[in-house]
Amino acid sequence: MSMTAFLGRRLLQLVPTLIFILIVVFVLVRLLPGDPASAVLGDRALDADVERINRELGLDRSLPVQFVAFVKQVFTGNLGNSISMKIPVTQLIADRLPITMLLTFMAAVIAVVMAVPLAFVAALRRDRLEDSAIRGAFQVGLSMPVFYVGLILLTVFGAKLRWFPVGGYGDGFLDHLYHLFLPAVTLALSLSAILMRNLRSAIIGVVDAEYVTFARAKGLRANLILFRHILRNALISTLALFGLSIGTLLGGAVITETVFAVPGAGRLMVDSIYGRDYPVVQGLTIALAVLVSVTFLLTDILQAWLDPRVTK
């Protein structure tokens, strides 16, 4: 099968996934106890107010009617208005999802930059001091809760050393990068630990493979063996893991964004779930689902490029 056919097949697979997500998000958010009006009004809610608000939101209609209206909206690119903030959901997503995407992207880059070289060192110096030290350090990073790591980084590098701001998002692109550095490191820690461990064992597996021994026997240069034979083959499984981890990373952004006061989509999602802000929860879930699906697609393509067997 050619690369184009492979791509076409993968894109087609996205369609049922997205339809499934539309249904699930619509149903799930309504299965939660409580309704938007009483969530927003809280203890002060009067029956008349709750009824009036639910009527204004069209929540007094039957579920199938609401679903049809929802699907129609989605296909016209209109995700409705936020119940608590009143403004269009598309505007909210456009404002806040890019922040989470930037944070996740930075975290992914940091995780790779930390994991790949160290995985090589650990694998090639297997069971020696370097290996134990690297694995030990990552183990600590992996086992510490994200909010705790975040607070420690904030206290030490923010409040004490003043190298970084104590949370917030800043003004302008460079300032954003500066503000997002500590949260990105926090988010990257556990991912880099997972990547490092996986890549290390993959490298160990490849190093001992016959084709590498053969390459060595042919007298190929060590660097060439390292990059063309070992890295390329070891990366295949790690790449799949990396792709899958992006979803987790987006989830981890929720906590990181709260600790570091970053106004991203993660926090918006949590607030909207608590507030039963149906349109925002629906819209954000769809946007995140598209984002994750595209990431999977990209990693699939990369994998196919690294390992032509994948497209077969």
Add this chain to the structure above:
Amino acid sequence: MTRLSLIATTAAVLLSTTSLVQAQERGGVMTYGRYADSMFLDPVLNDANVDIWILSNMYDTLLLPTDDGQSVQAGLATDWNVSDDGLTVTLTMRDGIMFSDGTPITTEDVIWSLDRARNPDNGIWNFLLAAVSEVTAPDDKTIEIKLAQPDPAILPALSVFNAAIMPKAAFEAMPGETDLEKATAFAEKPVGSGPFVFDSWERGSTLKLVKNEHYWADGADGQKLPYLDGVTFEVIPDDATRILRVQSGELDGAELIPFARVKELQDDPNINMELFPSTRVADIIINVRPELDGEPNPLSDVKVRQAMNYAANKDAIIQVVTFGVGTPTSSFMSSTTPLHTGDGPVFPYDLEKAKQLMSESGYPDGFTASILTLAGNQDELGIATALQQMWSQIGITLEIQQVDNATRTEQYRNGTFDMRAGAWTNDIADPNQITSYFAYSPTIDALHSGWKSEEVDKLFEESQSELDTDKRAEQYARIQEVFNQEGPTVLLYETPYPVALQDNVKGFNQIPLGNNIFRETYLEKE
């Protein structure tokens, strides 16, 4: 009634002069850390404290609450008078007042704003102005408010956020068909006449206000208020991060400091840990319906509820949950609420009396009941855990159920809960709002508890149009007596608003109703 306005004005002048011992300094932008962002900056259609508590910086009202939140002072109106029959309020507009965009504030704006605020289709606050039947302007300096029946709380109602005066023309020029659509557009860049003007807003992050050059009030130095060039609100949901930002000097102040950290910040020489008196009360709300899930409900027995009140060691709970910051409530309403009565806890801790009451009740052997607390809320969990231990001594097994707010509200509104932790803050400087929700059964079944007292209902209805202050105080004294003794609550404590400020921040106030007042705030230069 003009005497009332005189007293209020004198009190306001006295209060402001005593707080102005030092010379004010002008300039600077104050950054203030909040736990959550605002949602909808419309005075009428909002429904949450995150909006309410900062609105008065942007929107002005005819009357303003006094610094102690107990009474009113002059705002856009300089003089006010309630007729002897209590059916007409006449207000005199201040000279030369303008909105922040420089357009004059006219009686037309006032009439339109109040009509919008009292429209029963608009938002959830219109009940505060329910007595109003017509707003007119006999001349361009005078506003006349006609009431369908006398309303002793009409003056405080005119100082509440929802009675803010908005620019009619600017609002109506907004895109959209309905009031909500126009309000949504308007609230994205609101125009009012408060001491500050909306500048910019990045949702979830920062809300910037700048000085309103057209604000009417003068500062102590004879120049226009406010002293600050601006206020920037930063949203920092995590308590520890918010405190860290104050400690690192990145914020000039931060709200809602957890009680556990108050002592530590009081000891910090660079930080002024303020505890502003509030109207916030914490209690346990009890479902007193005779049957729950088809079973007889032990909580419907008044002796059981009194036993629970006596067995609850308020001082211990205050120590554990508020780290000594709170004080026991002496009534269901906070001691800062006008017409509050009581002195010391209604049910001082007395285990023997509690056991005695239990043995006299219909449930001498005790029973099992559940309590709903907000998941992730340490205060409520602390209260519930303490009560679990305390009530086990009178034979009550307490099951703690942690749920999220919407889930709890649903069970609450359906009346299917046993007990829940509750907290309340007043929005108006009058006892009528809290009493309507807590004790007057037609509003929400007395906190959805199913509790009903004919006497309290009758007294409340009478008090709602009682103009004789002494008589109204008597009515409220009796309402509190009945509710406190027999009502559907376990009364716990009241707490102040904990705000951490840098040492050089002066003149900031959070009034008991919660409003953050930056109008006379200034930053001392070091």
